[in-house]
Amino acid sequence: MPVIRTPESRFAGLPDYPFAPNYLDVGGTATPGLRMHYLDEGPRDGRVVLMLHGEPSWSYLYRHMIPPVVAAGCRVIAPDLIGFGKSDKLTRISDYSYQSHMDWLTALVEQLDLCDITVVGQDWGSLLGLRLAAEQEPRCAAIVIGNGMLPTGDQPVPKAFRIWKHFALYSPWFPIGRIVASGVRRKLPDGERAAYDAPFPSAQYKAGARAFPRLVPVTPDDPASPANRSAWEVLAQWHKPLVTAFSTGDPITRGGDKYLQKRIPGAQGRPHVTLRGGHFLQEDSPAEFAAAVLAAVRA
Structure with a gap:
């Protein structure tokens, strides 16, 4: 499979992204x-918080959440999924599958030997994070989900998603920064919008x-439906914290x-919150989202 890598110069001077790069x-x-590129911030002996981004963002999405979680003594791991951010990119849509993303993410967790993980997922970070928590249950201590789910294909999908899917596949114009900005309630400054465009110098990326x-x-x-149903069987018995x-x-x-x-027993009696914002709540309510993460860690 053809693999390409975004030039490092594309990431120079990004606003509010001072983090050192790591690769596996x-x-x-x-x-x-x-x-795969990932951020690794905070004390190595701190409670691990794995922050998983979704579509079409990258670890830049968590830039305002990482500092307060690290300040609370946690170790934050925030990877860029393959095809996103500073991670390598395959050049054909057919090169990607749900299972391949799971394999790449699992490789990261196992190579870093992460344990006692609080999994944080939003958008596709939830599709991957909930599967990861089920399949790597001994390594995972808690789950925090914002604007995400683990679908099995057994339920109808909203019309808005069907429109989005068609646009992503067939529109000749796919402006990443503008797409992210449309899912944020606040006005995304030009520099931050450009940061979301940075990983994608051309359509090939x-x-x-x-x-x-x-x-x-x-x-x-x-x-992917059988594996997701199997994950739900584990989650139906999940008594660890889920927020x-x-x-x-x-x-x-x-x-x-x-x-x-x-559906998940571990959600009972937890400090669930509803935050102000659009799809990318990390942009609209980062402090409140970080507080929800820390509540799960403390639980």
């Missing part, structure tokens, strides 16, 4: 040398971002917090 080879035998919507299971026979922090302004995931609270 997560390609295994299938794609040797495939490099956007295959991973275009692929994600088509990988969401929307039918019962989707290739939801959904926003007020996300038309696609609205109501998902109540569903998670009902």
Whole structure:
């Protein structure tokens, strides 16, 4: 599979992103040398908080949440999924699958030997994070989900998602920074919008971002559906803390917090919150989202 790497110069001078880069080879035998970028901030003996971004963002999304969580004594790991941020990118939409993303993320967790993890997921970070928590249950201590879910294809999807999926696959114009800005309630300054564009110098780099919507299971026979159903079997017995922090302004995931609270035993009696903002609540309510994360860590 052809692999490309965004030039480091694209990331020079990003606002509010002073973090040192770290890299791991997560390609295994299938794609040797495939490099994943991740942030590793805070004390090495601190409680691990794994912050997983979604579509079409990258670890830049968590830049305002990392400092307060680190200040509380935690170790924050924030990877860029393959195809995003400073991580390597495959050039064909067909090169990406739900399982390949799980394999790459699991490789990161196992190579770093992360344990006692609080998994934080939003958007695709939830699709991957909930699966990870189920499949790596001994390594995981708590879950925090904001504007995300673990679909199996057995439930209908909102019309807004079907429109988004078609746009991602077929629109000749796929402006990453503008897409992120449209999911934020506050006005995203030009420099921050440019930071979301930085990983994607040309259309060739956007295959991973275009692929994600088509990988969401929307039918019962989707290739990822059996594994997601198996994950739900684990989550249905999950008594460790699960905290939801959904926003007020996300038309696609609205109501998902109540569903998670009902289905997962560990959600009972937890300090769930509803935050002001759009789809990217890390941009609109970072302090409040970070507080929800720390509440789960303390639980």
